[in-house]
Amino acid sequence: MVNERILIVEDEELIGQDIKILLEDLGYEVPYLVPSGEEAISKAEESKADLVLMDIMLEGEIDGIEAAHKINNEYGIPVIYLTAYRSEEILERAKLTEPYAYIVKPFEERELRTNVEIVLNRHRAEKERIKLTEITAKNEFLKKTLIEKETLLREIHHRVNNNMQIISSLLSLQSTQVKDERDLGLFIDSQNRVKSMAKVHERLYQSNDLSSIKFAEYGMSLLNDLFSSHRAPSGIRLRVDIEDLSFNMETAIPCGLIINELVSNSLKYAFPNGEGEIYVNLVTYDEDKFLLSVSDNGVGLPEDLDFKNTDSLGFRLTNNLTMQLEGEIELDRSNGTKFTILFEELKYETRNNVKETIVTAFKSRELRTKAEEILSTRTDILKDIPKDFKELINNFQLLQIEIEMQKEELKRSKQEILDSRKRYYDLYNSAPVGYFTMLKKGIILEANDTGASILRISKSGLLNTSFISFLKLDSKLYFEQYNKKAIETGEKQSYQLEIVRAEGESFMAYIETTAIMDEEDNFKALKMYLIDLSRFNGAG
16 A cells, blocks of 8 residues: 555546546545646645646636646646647647656556556655755765864964964063072963963864874873973983873863873972882773873872862862863872872763754854853863953864864764665665666666566676567567657657566566756667556456
8 A cells, every 4th residue: 555645636527536536446545636726736735745637628717737837846746647638739838847747538547557656656766866966965065164164173273272382482481581489480380281281282283183182192292391391300200101092172181281280290399309200190991981190109298288278279270170070089198199080071062962952054153153152151261361362262162063063964964865875776676667777779787676577587687788688579679769769859758568578478568768868968878667567457
């Protein structure tokens, strides 16, 4: 049982009822039988019809041809003309509306059934092709937009890095004028903090993946810079064990700053005799969490120091950054000093629920608004930097959110293309019609499963075979004549032909042939639709 809805437009009530009964017996639904073109236009939209059977001469001010033109243009519903008129003038007017078929009354039940099946199946295939084309165009648009935004984001990361390097250089120049050792240390600490953030942006704009950085490489570079800037004695050894992990920028910056603060503290205070070891370890813990430990075997922290409640800027930053990572921090004083931080990679709303909050690239204004809403909820740890520099950072964060949303949309769009292509080929192969693409001499280039089944031959055995080999001598002449006419006139040719299956059994087939031409109007191939008429009358 099929579920397609067919609207009948016929001003002769008895004929219309006869067609309605016939279609319903075939399993189709007939929501309306109307006598005029005006009602046909109204009911076509209301009934969500899949096909319209349209008489040409109708009641009312507009005839069937005008009604068909509006229905096809406005709603994209295919139309089959049913008419008793054969005049050239009417035929030429009807052709202008590009009907799917033209049946002259009186017609046989088999003729109506065959045309309805062909038209409905062709229309389904065309809708899938159109959808596939639209999705492909959207996909190309998304790719282009994504490339443009990634280029812009890379440039912003580069500019942020450059600006941070300038700030670092200014701090370095200013520090040469500082005589007080304590003040000089503050300058060095500030410079190292800026450098740790700048390195994240440096690695992002140099990376192929703008959304994350390889933390092991970043961490090693950061630690080497710290040892250099603090002029660490050669007796202080560094041991590093960081897994091959990638973090997004929101996680990498606070994690890098925590390492910066704790290692700097060890370098300054843990080794008064200039000898010892600092150990930095970062590993995956319990699947979705990470464990960072920074330890030294130095003199340890004073017993009365509460690192969670102190005036020390370094410890205050460490505690605040741990909170930003939604983590937990612990201190072990049993053998020197060991800080352990357990945290998860930060996943903001955009990253967590991107499929629910996705906005397509075609709605960039709404996307930017959504990104601003998400960004406004984040903790701002850069309160003391210049306003224009803060605006620059905000801008690239917004852009990064947009790119992530578009990447998800691109991923979804690619899947839609795959799904649509699969539906199209499933429809193509399971259709009740045999589809063939062939050269001028009948060499078969492509065929669907139904076409191979009708001819009782495997699909692989059918390709590159001449269709003429399945025809009797008189049928071959007709076949060649209709193909030639299709190529010369550019019009679809419909006819019946006797065909011989691979096993030797002959049967009558209904055939439609259309010539496919290239942009310069040169012949490319013949498209042929074939229906085995024996299945309608039980003939072999």
